[in-house]
Amino acid sequence: MALQNQDRTSAIDPNSGFCSDSGTFRSLRPQAPLPPETTPLSVADYVFSHLRASPPHPSTAALIDSATGRRILYPDFLRRVETLAASLQTTLGISAGDSAFVLSPNSIHIPILFYSLLSLGVVISPSNPASSDSEISRQIQLCKPVVAFATLETAPKIPSLRYGVVLLDSPEFESMMTNRIGEFRRVKVRQSDTATILYSSGTTGRVKGVELTHRNWISVFAGVYAVHGQSKAAATSPAVALCAVPYFHVYGFGYCTRVLALGEILVTMGKGRFDLRRLLRTVEELRVSHLAVAPPVLVAIAKDISVMDGCDLSSLEVVGCGGAPLRRSVIEQLRKRLPNVQLAQAYGLTESTGRVFGTVGLKESLVEGATGKLMPNFQAKIVDIETGANLPPSMPGELYLKGPFIMKGYVDDKKATTEILDSDGWLKTGDLCYINNEGYLFIVDRLKELIKCKGYQVAPAELEHLLQSRLDITDAAVVPYPDEEAGQVPMAFVVKRTGSVVHESQIMDFIAKRVAPYKKIRKLKFIDAIPKNAQGKVLRRELIKLALSNPVSKL
Structure with a gap:
């Protein structure tokens, strides 16, 4: 595939992917061919x-409900997707361009619903079932649905x-998936049409609706096929993948649809309060090989020395983690506890249709x-961040991204989109990062979360890593606190x-001995x-409010 902007191949470093002509980094992984953009x-x-x-072998399960043991084989999965699509066309009159709101915990039915709606050209807008009435009202205002899919509880x-x-x-929904009413009428869908409206976390402002197109998601799967093709030949049986991440989040949505796109086995935990021991028992009972979790789960596994007692996790090959960074101390503990398991971390945003950087x-x-x-x-x-100049490897600055994965924009918010x-299509991530000489991404911190102390920039992540390295501390977070002399202090x-x-x-004192004077922690509060x-991201706004409302120790 020809490189965009006609960069000379000789100008691209074969180790880092850095192009000295353009000052940008290019992926060194196998390029993923995409269909022509104009093809419906x-x-x-x-x-x-x-x-x-x-095709997967007909006896391969597409979906397994870990709570009930129910299995849906691939031929049945494909039939259910098409039968449900026909039912929605016939009974509801739903059509391409309509929007559907989904308010449900993970279940064996959700992936079937997702693929049915996508085949109809219906925009999927899934939401957290724990959302408040006001949050749901805001999301419905953004996605403008004609129908909702929910549970009796939600x-x-x-x-x-x-x-x-x-x-x-x-029972009615089960019937819609199994009893064909009329024939499925093929729908013409443009790749530029919106496929999903997912919601940004809202931790840095009012929640936004992120429009992702069919082209965005096709690009994701094309990349998956390209990378997966390298290792597929060595696989003797399909992976058994347990997704313990909410399907309404870009991470969970992408993971559950990706597993099925590869013809692998998707295990769903089902509803109910999250239980780590139950999760590990499921890994043992179903011989799960791939596990997708949010950082808090891995922190719990790393910190709780008894949680794995009696569990046979020998089937586990890969644990995927995304949504928030893992501390180095946690990674070190996990490698000791799961020495034969690959820890696959990834970096991505809802606005980039999920994973941009990942370990393979x-x-x-x-x-x-x-x-x-x-x-x-x-x-x-x-x-x-000061001059706007493109930086070479190992120099920290704001990470910008470009490619066919980048969102269409924020719903009804041109200002936030721009x-x-x-104007050149680069997405500004707001993350302070660097890419080293081997092409690996290292995250320093969120730009908005940098603490400005006496004109210096302090990254909370650096201090949090030091704090969490102590055995007498299980968790920690650092925020800015206003100071008349310094401006802000950690x-x-x-x-x-x-x-x-x-x-x-x-x-x-422990921190003061390990950092420059301007990075010292000046205030501290113990918290439960x-x-x-x-997704495991620290809600810093809540901590800042708490800091300003309570007296704390000061040094």
Whole structure:
């Protein structure tokens, strides 16, 4: 594939992917061929064409419900997708361009629903079932759905819609997937049409609806096929993948649809309060080989020395983690506890349709502190936050991204869209990062979360890593605290290990001996738990409010 902007091949470093002519980084992974943009094609049809070309064995389960043991084999999965699509056309009159709101915990039905709606050209907008009424109201205002898919428990949260609410846990929905009513009428879907509206976390402002097109998702799967093709020949049986990440998040949505696109086995945990021991028992009972989790799960596995007692995890080959960075201390503990398991970290955003950098294979997963290499068809650049100049390898700056994965924009918010997408199509991530001489990404911190102390920039992540390296601390977060002389000073919130008698002054002295004077923690407060969202990201706004409302120790 010809490189964009006609960069000379000789100008691209074969180790880092850095192009000295343009000052950008190119993916060194196998390029993923994409269909012509003008070809009408839904992401569902793109995936099913691959499954038809390389079909899983008919006895392979597409879906397994870990709670009930129910299995849906691939031939039945494909029939259910088409039968449900025909039912939605016939009984509801739903059509391409309509929007569907999905409010449900993970279940065996959700992937079938997703692929059915995608094949119809219906925009999918999934939401957290724990969302408040006001949050749901805001999301419905953005996605403008004509129908909702919910459970008996979540349905009361949804206002009146044109086609009402379809209950996913009802006999009627089961009938819609199994009893064909009329023939499925093929729909013409343009790749530029919106496929999903997913919601940004809202931790840095009002929640936004992220429009991702069929082309965006086709690009994701094309990259998956390109990378997976290298290792597929060595596989003797399909991977058994357990997704413990919410399907409404870009990570969970991408993971559950990707597993099925590869003809692998997707295990769903089902509803109910998350239980780590139950998760590990499921890995043992179903011989799970690939596990997708959010960072809090891995932190719990690393910190709780008894949680794995009696569990046979010998089937586990890869643990994928995304949504928030893992601390190095946690990674070190995990490698001791799971020495034969590849820890596959990834970096991505909802606005980039998920994974942009990722670790592929054991060698990449062992690079200390890295979040993998650039995925196929992506470009990246590191931009100096003061001058705007493109930076070479190992120099930190803001990470910019470009490629066919980048979102269409924010729904009904041109101002926010133009602020994050420049005129050349580069997405400004707001993350301070660097890419080293081997092409690995290292995340320093969020630009908005940098603490400005006496004119210096302090990265909370650096201090948090030091805090979490202490055995008497189970979790920690650092936020800016206003100071008349310095402007801002670092303030730490610390969760002590049960039984620990460590004092504030001991922790402050510990940090002071390891950092420059301007990085020292000046205030500290012990707390029962660090507030985080479902993906494990620290809710710093809540901590800042708490800091300003309570007296704390000061040094």
